[in-house]
Amino acid sequence: MDLSDSATTRDRKVPFVSGTPGAFRGRSAGDLLTGKTPLEHNVRDFLNHLVVERNLSANTVAAYRRDLEAYLVHLIGRGIDAPKDVRRADVEAFVAARRDCGYASASIERALSSVKSFHRFLVREGICETHPTANVHLPKKEERLPDYISIDAARALLDQEFPAGAAGARDRAMLEVLYGCGLRASELVGLDVQDLYLDDEFVRVLGKGSKQRLVPLCGSALKALVDYLDGPRRELAAHARRVAACPGVFLNKNGGRISRQSVHAICERYGRLVGIEGLHPHTLRHSFATHMLAGGADLRVLQEILGHADISTTQIYTHVDRTHLREVYLSAHPRA
Template structure:
């Protein structure tokens, strides 16, 4: 079996057996197609001919052309997974990527809104139109439930359990989690479903919660545009959906939420990912210390 055929089987494995999302499969397809094209340029087409030095030279070439650290890490992860798959499937015996570390990715604190900025964004006047009701619900749910843009776009009507104050969310790897929806997020979503969504439904019924003006499922690009549009009105330049997710997590932690609970709400497999949100300012940490430590006020 040559590398091209092995790639096809690996992508099928990711989609069918691993249940990877279409976006993940598409990203791996791009990374690995580029990898195989590079190997072909080096006259390498058989899995048994690939060496660790070849893999490292390819990653070095990607770094030289300016690939971002995050993209470089993803490419390396895709290559390692591909070679591990070929060994497990008996395509080859040697694993050229054995013990090969992933490229170091510099930690970057996520952008976060202040509580005042979040209030300005969500309390601004929204058009009392079907699209306006939808847009407010989009922003409220992103901030109030901490969803990814892809998770929000993937919401179906049966996943909205407003009477139980819950959303059934399918995250990365199609993993399901239950997320509370309360307060203004629940109110705005209910208003959209009862007063706005029906006017957006097209000739072909769809189970999607959030619809575009043509009656189809709202895209991630449209969610980005909604965030930028209303962010500009509130004086927040370049507002991204993930900023609202980051703000959701940070404001929960600042309010005293348990890190493990926030991990579950966000759908993080590893708590180290959630710990990125613990970048609380020193004044907040001082207030928590003063309120919690039994000897903080002695000697004053």
């Protein structure tokens, strides 16, 4: 699979990160990976390696591509077009330039991680002997507690009046499943009808790294989903413009699989109607985890439901819960 013609980046312009203007000014991101320099050719080979040999998801590969395109522009601006000419100072300058441009620490960390992986690939493949990122350390990541809404806010969101018709039933089911199952937006979008085990009250989810897991589907989330499948989904599917019916659970007005962008817009719209500004699908996932822990859920069980590879990722919600406990203590204890 050749990534040089990826539709997601073909027409996007990549701004200069640093360095002086040169012959590459104004070239599209897709043009940067046509193999006109050794570095461009190497980046394209690395991205193909991620797809073919490491079998990473399309979204993960797209993130690597964006980071490495910015890195390429940075190096080209410094007059570097071959991997053997890259020095530690060039990598550090790339990190500094992104920091000066106002990128968050998490974004800088991810970009540097992509660059490190790329240079490790070059050394492993015998393309380059030097590893300029070996002693470049990742910036310290700011510790941020996840955003979540209260149980009362979640109740207001899901108990509000949804519009009559197929789209309203779909939107209710989507929000119920996001909060009731703790799914990522990409996982919700990727659900197929064959992934639903309604009689057993489970849903099969394809998570990060193409790892499958079973997530309980119960209560109001199950009811809303069954109500949607019983008629509204068939109504949306009837508008399909394709010969083969879409297997996706959640469909758009044309009968195709709904997009992540639409899921984000739907969350924001219904959140705003009940006074929750900027509601994001991931906020509902964080809220699910926080409320589960507050209700006594086992951390290991929660890790399995959320699909976290490392329990340390799940443990952040214990910090959220402790913060809540402290607030309750301070407000309730007479000598606090």
